[in-house]
Amino acid sequence: MIGRLRGTLLDKQPPWLVIDVAGIGYELEASMNTLVTLPAPGETVQLFTHLTVREDAHLLFGFAREQERALFRALIKVNGIGPKLALAILSGMEEEQFIRCVMDDDIKALTRLPGVGKKTAERLVIEMRDRFPHWTRDAVDGVACQAIGRQTSSAATSSMADAEAALVSLGYKPTEASRMLSGLGDGLSTEALIKAALARKLSG
Known part of the structure; x- marks a missing residue:
């Protein structure tokens, strides 16, 4: 390993x-x-x-974080959740946000993630609720169950086409990925464009 x-x-x-x-x-x-x-x-x-x-x-x-890997490993143990879908979930939400959604039974927020329908969201809530007993409500206090609004800049030039291709690889349809990126500012890195698009999708 x-x-x-x-x-x-x-x-x-x-x-x-x-x-x-x-x-x-x-x-x-x-x-x-x-x-x-x-x-x-x-x-x-x-x-x-x-x-x-x-x-x-x-x-x-x-x-980047051991905690993110722990959540990934817990996600792929859920029936119907493979590595690709687990990665898509982690791309749209940080660990604390996902745990908050599970703790609050926020099915609606989870269904905004690519590949997560209502039944899958319900399964995630049921099966994940007791996976992290050391994650108390205090640990996620004040964390909104929504997409991350953070955007990072980069000196490297980025391509809207690269960002769209990455969103498609996460499970979004090409037309949907294009809509998510529409109107976002120039000069952002590919990663920042993707994060902004995910934030727009999950908060919308």
């Missing part, structure tokens, strides 16, 4: 990134919450990881 990687960030094309560790390039998939914390390519990064082994592939997922 690969539990953590530390190396040089070679490339990031949301939701994918490549890290060079002692001459070996590891390709990982990460949530938007993790991607926005990463520096520019060429810098050193350290990520917690989760390895999923399938018959046709070994898939590696990266997380």
